[in-house]
Amino acid sequence: MSDDSAIPAAGGPDDExxxxxxxxxxxxxxxxxxxxxGTVAVFVFFGxxxxxxxxxxxxxxxNWSVISAQFMIIAVGACMLMVxxxxxLSVGSMIGFAGIMIAMFGVVLAWPMWLAILxxxxxxIGIGAINGLIVVRTGLPSFIVTLAFLFILRGFxxxxxxxxxxxxIIGGIEEAxxxxxxxxxxxxxIMSWVFVWLADIGLVGTFSRGTREGQPVIDGIPMLIVxxxxxxxxxxxxxxxxxxxxxxxxxxxxAQAARYVGVPVDRVKITMFMTTAFCSTVFALCxxxxxxxxxxxxxxxxxxxxxxxxxxGGALLTGGYGSVVGAALGALIxxxxxxxxxxxxxxxxxxxxxxxxxxxxxVILNTYIRRIITGER
Amino acid sequence: xxxxxxxxxxxxxxxxxxxxxxxxxxxxxxxxxxGVSFDVKPGECHCLLGDNGAGKSTFIKTxxxxxxxxxxxxxxxxxxxxxASPRDAMEAGIATVYQDLAMIPLMSVTRNFWMxxxxxxxLFIDFDKANSTxxxxxxxxxxxxxxxxxxxxxxxxxxxxxxxxxxxxYFGAKVLILDEPTSALGVRQTSNVLATVDKVRKNGIGxxxxxxxxxxxMAVGDRFTVLNRGKTLGTATRGDITPEELQDLMAxxxxxxxxxxSLGGTV
Numbered sequence: 356m357s358d359d360s361a362i363p364a365a366g367g368p369d370d371e372x373x374x375x376x377x378x379x380x381x382x383x384x385x386x387x388x389x390x391x392x393g394t395v396a397v398f399v400f401f402g403x404x405x406x407x408x409x410x411x412x413x414x415x416x417x418n419w420s421v422i423s424a425q426f427m428i429i430a431v432g433a434c435m436l437m438v439x440x441x442x443x444l445s446v447g448s449m450i451g452f453a454g455i456m457i458a459m460f461g462v463v464l465a466w467p468m469w470l471a472i473l474x475x476x477x478x479x480i481g482i483g484a485i486n487g488l489i490v491v492r493t494g495l496p497s498f499i500v501t502l503a504f505l506f507i508l509r510g511f512x513x514x515x516x517x518x519x520x521x522x523x524i525i526g527g528i529e530e531a532x533x534x535x536x537x538x539x540x541x542x543x544x545i546m547s548w549v550f551v552w553l554a555d556i557g558l559v560g561t562f563s564r565g566t567r568e569g570q571p572v573i574d575g576i577p578m579l580i581v582x583x584x585x586x587x588x589x590x591x592x593x594x595x596x597x598x599x600x601x602x603x604x605x606x607x608x609x610a611q612a613a614r615y616v617g618v619p620v621d622r623v624k625i626t627m628f629m630t631t632a633f634c635s636t637v638f639a640l641c642x643x644x645x646x647x648x649x650x651x652x653x654x655x656x657x658x659x660x661x662x663x664x665x666x667x668g669g670a671l672l673t674g675g676y677g678s679v680v681g682a683a684l685g686a687l688i689x690x691x692x693x694x695x696x697x698x699x700x701x702x703x704x705x706x707x708x709x710x711x712x713x714x715x716x717x718v719i720l721n722t723y724i725r726r727i728i729t730g731e732r
Numbered sequence: 733x734x735x736x737x738x739x740x741x742x743x744x745x746x747x748x749x750x751x752x753x754x755x756x757x758x759x760x761x762x763x764x765x766x767g768v769s770f771d772v773k774p775g776e777c778h779c780l781l782g783d784n785g786a787g788k789s790t791f792i793k794t795x796x797x798x799x800x801x802x803x804x805x806x807x808x809x810x811x812x813x814x815x816a817s818p819r820d821a822m823e824a825g826i827a828t829v830y831q832d833l834a835m836i837p838l839m840s841v842t843r844n845f846w847m848x849x850x851x852x853x854x855l856f857i858d859f860d861k862a863n864s865t866x867x868x869x870x871x872x873x874x875x876x877x878x879x880x881x882x883x884x885x886x887x888x889x890x891x892x893x894x895x896x897x898x899x900x901x902y903f904g905a906k907v908l909i910l911d912e913p914t915s916a917l918g919v920r921q922t923s924n925v926l927a928t929v930d931k932v933r934k935n936g937i938g939x940x941x942x943x944x945x946x947x948x949x950m951a952v953g954d955r956f957t958v959l960n961r962g963k964t965l966g967t968a969t970r971g972d973i974t975p976e977e978l979q980d981l982m983a984x985x986x987x988x989x990x991x992x993x994s995l996g997g998t999v
Contacts, residue, residue: 487912499947534899551749562979592856596855596856596857596859597855597856598850598852598857600846601839601843601846601847601850602847603845604839604843605836605839605847605848608836608837608838608839609836609837612816612830612835613835613836613847613848615818615830615850616822616847616848616849616899617818617819617822617849618847618848641833674839675836675838675839677955725838727884728838728885728886729835
């Protein structure tokens with residue numbers, strides 16, 4: 356055994372038992388693949404079906420971009436949590452809850468809006484931390500723990516405004532947020548000069564009647580879209596480039612193996628639950644400032660839509676593998692299809708059929724990819 | 733072997749790095765270990781043999797800080813130690829490579845290699861350094877990787893053990909505990925792992941090699957300790973003991989001798 360030269364080198368390009376991985380297979384194991392193909396497919400599809408319906412003029416693009424950006428915001432949180440090996444089914448209820456909190460503090464109690472926003476963030480992220488703590492302390496599946504919070508939070512979301520105000524929709528948020536510096540981070544439109552210029556050269560239509568005659572029909576880029584892009588970029592960098600990102604993969608890939616090399620798995624998972632809660636709150640804030648009201652039924656089913664976007668984006672339901680960019684593409688597919696069916700004048704209930712079908716395809720594809728990566732048969 | 737937190741002093745020579753004295757471990761009414769003594773010196777491979785249920789796992793888990801001994805003392809480089817967690821034992825320089833839990837299959841070799849100690853450049857992981865070091869360390873162990881991005885899942889069982897061993901060595905382990913590293917491997921992969929053990933030992937690291945396979949133990953071991961029913965049956969030095977005697981000790985002598993007779997010495 357002491358003669359090293361007698362030991363054949365295992366693996367490596369010189370090993371006749373290992374086939375070279377072709378370019379196609381190398382591409383196949385990228386998590387974003389499904390998302391990229393899906394994105395191209397839906398654009399081609401609606402380009403043909405609804406190309407002349409106004410879906411791809413400036414207003415149409417803004418329309419589906421806003422919807423996609425909404426999905427993206429919650430998909431980023433859900434993606435990183437799923438890579439860490441957990442789910443959060445309370446995302447939708449958290450959106451409703453955060454909206455009502457803003458209304459309670461900012462309108463009913465008439466506190467300054469920036470204070471209402473900060474307190475709402477603190478409460479919601481705190482609830483995310485409780486979710487995470489229960490999961491890591493009890494070892495229960497996050498599916499059950501967050502399912503409980505789905506009902507608990509929705510119950511409070513209806514109970515609180517019902518008891519205090521005797522109604523479940525609270526308006527007047529726009530007025531209460533008027534001129535507030537922190538609220539504008541969630542509600543403003545930026546770069547309106549671009550659209551004024553685009554209107555001047557005729558690429559964007561202008562109002563032809565009313566008080567805003569002559570102004571472009573698009574005010575600017577909503578902060579919702581800025582938030583979505585920023586969260587996707589930050590999420591992607593954290594997950595793929597940082598030490599903490601490596602720990603997220605490790606916590607979801609094999610928590611015990613990760614603990615053995617000193618990765619603080621519990622801390623990572625709790626942080627990811629808090630991140631998901633943060634994303635839900637951002638979503639809720641953008642929504643209440645856009646609508647000017649908070650309602651107890653907001654956000655229903657959002658948790659599943661977020662999970663589907665993440666799965667389309669190539670993440671494995673079992674954790675340890677996934678991509679924020681993929682999840683963002685999944686969200687884009689969502690937005691384009693949901694609004695595209697409207698532009699193409701197709702019955703909108705078919706959107707759910709599409710969701711179910713594409714979810715099934717994505718999961719089957721992901722299972723196959725997992726086998727390629729791990730060499731299982 | 734560069735840039736490690738643990739290389740402060742020169743090899744100690746013949747003094748043991750870790751010395752376990754009369755370790756007892758009780759789980760409620762069950763006495764898993766009943767006074768086990770064991771030590772590892774730098775540059776030696778000390779094999780811990782025993783049949784299933786002999787207490788090998790409990791013993792190495794005590795050594796690596798997972799369990800606290802009920803009685804007995806642990807000396808590390810002559811000082812009494814009281815490990816509160818595996819992390820403590822790791823910081824001291826005791827690295828354990830578990831059979832199944834060594835690696836995360838979905839992650840790349842580089843990400844596995846550096847897990848928990850990723851090199852940073854500013855905010856981000858220094859992937860240039862991480863990748864090149866991983867490739868170089870794996871080459872030293874005789875594994876040519878196709879790419880450092882390769883998922884560990886594509887490696888064979890023996891290669892995965894080798895990555896885990898290379899990782900422990902690179903991060904300055906003074907004692908390397910290998911928990912049944914060869915039990916699930918084929919012949920060729922086993923010889924790869926045994927060759928790796930040999931290289932590690934030559935670097936002055938003390939290796940604790942747990943196995944129930946006498947042939948694997950004889951291939952690399954310098955000393956052999958047999959555990960049976962929670963007790964040590966003694967430590968033998970290489971050359972003083974034959975494989976047959978070791979086999980008998982492991983099985984508790986008498987019955988095995990009879991069984992072996994009826995099987996014609998094939999076990």
